[in-house]
Amino acid sequence: MRSERDFIRRLQQAATRKRDDIQLDLGDDAAIVTPPPGRHLVVMSDALVEDVHFRRRYVPAEAIGHKALAASLSDCAAMGATPRYCLASLAIPPDAHALAERIIAGLLALADRTQVALVGGDTTASPGGLFIDVALIGDIAPACAVTRAGARPDDFVFVSGTLGAAAAALRAFERKLPPDPAAQARFLFPEPRLKLGQALAKRQLASAMMDISDGLSTDIARLCEASRVGAALEAEAIPIAPAAAAIAGSPEAALHLALDGGEDYELLFTVAPKQVPAVLELREQLAGEGVQLACIGRVTEGAAVMLRLAGATRPLQPGGYDHFMRSP
């Protein structure tokens, strides 16, 4: 069996990139880094647990590493921040030792593409399942970060991309059906919307923003609660992923996947009316990169989140994932 020291040594070889802002990386008690001066730090962490967030049966090791970093990168995108450094802690069961390097390879591939340096972490045995926790440090210009709390009545509600693709792939995997390839890619290798988040934050176009990780119905409720507002969404405007429509069997079921499915890692944001033209311009610029933006409703006074469907308006219940309440 390989030792922790050997693993860390190989990690060092894989992760070492000379960067002026990194004085010391893997292999000492801590890493020493110097982010750009004059900016605020943005810090967050996300944990993935085997058989809660993924099953090894259908999530390859590289995707486990990718998804673990992508979850934090998506949070970073939702603040409008630039990611810089990450720490990865891995607990590895005896039957998964061979996976550890592939998990890190998946994480490093995404880290490289997003200019994130893996500077530390921890590796340990696990008598239970596989566990990975990624802490991410980014930075942002003062006063530019976009929180969940800034939505105001009459703001427009936008989402990026399409919703329900990851949930469609998950459903196919759970039923042991071959998933739609595009949906499978979205589920296994989600692409955090860093450029979009940074563009919205830099131009101060979004009044509130968060990423959709637990399902639109759950996350819009969180944004509204943080902003002390309500929302009225239009079912017809919600961008349902084609794969969700295909696997769902009915338009209602497809809408349910898009509203409640989770793991979309798209951005949900609100825009004051006067900023809408600038957002629509940004949409044109981003369309060339394959990122679409949809306006799905308005912010309202009060606290209710409503959905209008076929002329009728009903309360939209949070139907997404609560990590304490359910298993996948």
Add this chain to the structure above:
Amino acid sequence: MRSERDFIRRLQQAATRKRDDIQLDLGDDAAIVTPPPGRHLVVMSDALVEDVHFRRRYVPAEAIGHKALAASLSDCAAMGATPRYCLASLAIPPDAHALAERIIAGLLALADRTQVALVGGDTTASPGGLFIDVALIGDIAPACAVTRAGARPDDFVFVSGTLGAAAAALRAFERKLPPDPAAQARFLFPEPRLKLGQALAKRQLASAMMDISDGLSTDIARLCEASRVGAALEAEAIPIAPAAAAIAGSPEAALHLALDGGEDYELLFTVAPKQVPAVLELREQLAGEGVQLACIGRVTEGAAVMLRLAGATRPLQPGGYDHFMRSP
């Protein structure tokens, strides 16, 4: 069952401290913080896994939270850095839900004492054991951080405190014997040597430093490897904890606990000859706070780590804990 949102809300209430350097803490996609300008960031993380690092049978929930943060604080101390912010990710099995708040309470008690703010993290279910990962961000003046790599031949080797107490308590727990109270406290609520580490770094008294988490025999080998030196330790000079001597049954067994026991969370550091007087002065200052310092040997050329015991010199084999190789 309680929901994740409720748990986070209670966490926010428990953790909220107004601090000028924290713009946004728990409850959004990320925290926003502004560490003091002109300093380098020091970042690290440590994971504790149930039945690898602790057993719930003898480690109370508060101690799990304390130990998880203490492990990172000890790394921070070993760099000489000042800890500022932490993120805690928890994976909680169904039968441990009631423990989550006590784990966080234990973490927050130590965080408060060390002026560390809990600014984020993640909470999730775990189908296996309990898992906690703490990422810590600290800072240090440029060029003051002490790495493992600076030891030079003829430097003196020092350790803080006494060694083997945590291992003695662990042995008692595993044998279902009542542990020595002082050893139990060291095992359950280790005290990171932040002041000592910071004093050594600020005055640039240590040429290399690390914390002893996996046992002196293992960690001195790591320091020597990083510094490309050897060491000659004097067995008689190693400060064996009284509880280790009491449970061991023989002087050889007591020495083994002190060398190989692990979880000491003391500092191991090397001192150039001309700095020894200043370190001895510091020792007098720290004695009032109950932190003793022992000189246990010299740094040598070459790569061998030797132990002199009763006139005979033998190689000191790393006998400590490798998280990939063994269970406790």
